[in-house]
Amino acid sequence: MRAPLILLLISCLGVAAALIVPGWSDLLLLAVPMAVAAAILLLRALRHKAPEAASDAQPAGPPVILDGSNVMYWKTQAPDLAPVRDVIATLRAHGLTPAVIFDANAGHLLQGRYWHHADFAKALNLPESHVLVVDKGTPADPLILQAARDQGARIVTNDRYRDWLKTYPEARKPGHLIRGGYAKGPLWLDLPKPQA
Incomplete structure (x- = not known):
């Protein structure tokens, strides 16, 4: 300002x-x-x-990057922001700070038109600085992996990033990629149990 x-x-x-x-x-x-x-x-x-x-x-907890274009398919075969919202709420409940990165076509898949980061930020109740829509023709995966490296963050995704493991070997480390889904009803995330 x-x-x-x-x-x-x-x-x-x-x-x-x-x-x-x-x-x-x-x-x-x-x-x-x-x-x-x-x-x-x-x-x-x-x-x-x-x-x-x-x-x-609010006290900011450790950052976690969501692979938004992956998570939006977790509930059904159709793209939906509900799973992304659920993951954000769960991460916040665990004291983590979520940020989301989407492929350029995510807005088209969801709403039939391009959505900028401000559109997603409003829909997800996140600050604009916590949402990124990659440029058309740019793969989101390396940006997600680089953002996680730069911030010391983990990644919420069911993608294994096989094409990027040589450049980002930390994606192989147990716990770096947080898996999740709705296999048995409510959302589950492979988060570590809080220590007592």
Whole structure:
């Protein structure tokens, strides 16, 4: 939020200088659009600050990455966000911090149109910073594996990532990939039992 505020102040100073200093009127061509853009960015930052502040107020547990395009098929053969929501709720109940990565076509499969990360974040009640929709033509698997490596996170998926094991051998380690499903009714996740 600090950057848009600084841009707004600088652009307002530019507008004032263009109006006051003789011969600087051309500066209005740059300063006015910059002021408008900075004001829009500032309003967006203020609008999104409240939900993120609420989620940041909660103690953040260890991160877990969900393979969203895999998990959305766990309940039925049709894509559905319900399993993703169930997994998020279960992870939160275990004190973990979920983030989700989807293939580019996930929105088309679910809603018949492209969904950006903001659409999924709203549908899943997650901060936008915890949802990623990969670019068209980009495989999600290596991004999921790299995000997990970078964050020291585990991955919720039933995928074995065989094509990526040479680059990401940690996916072979027991417990790195958290399996789950609905084989016997309610959601089960292969999470370690809490220590007493």
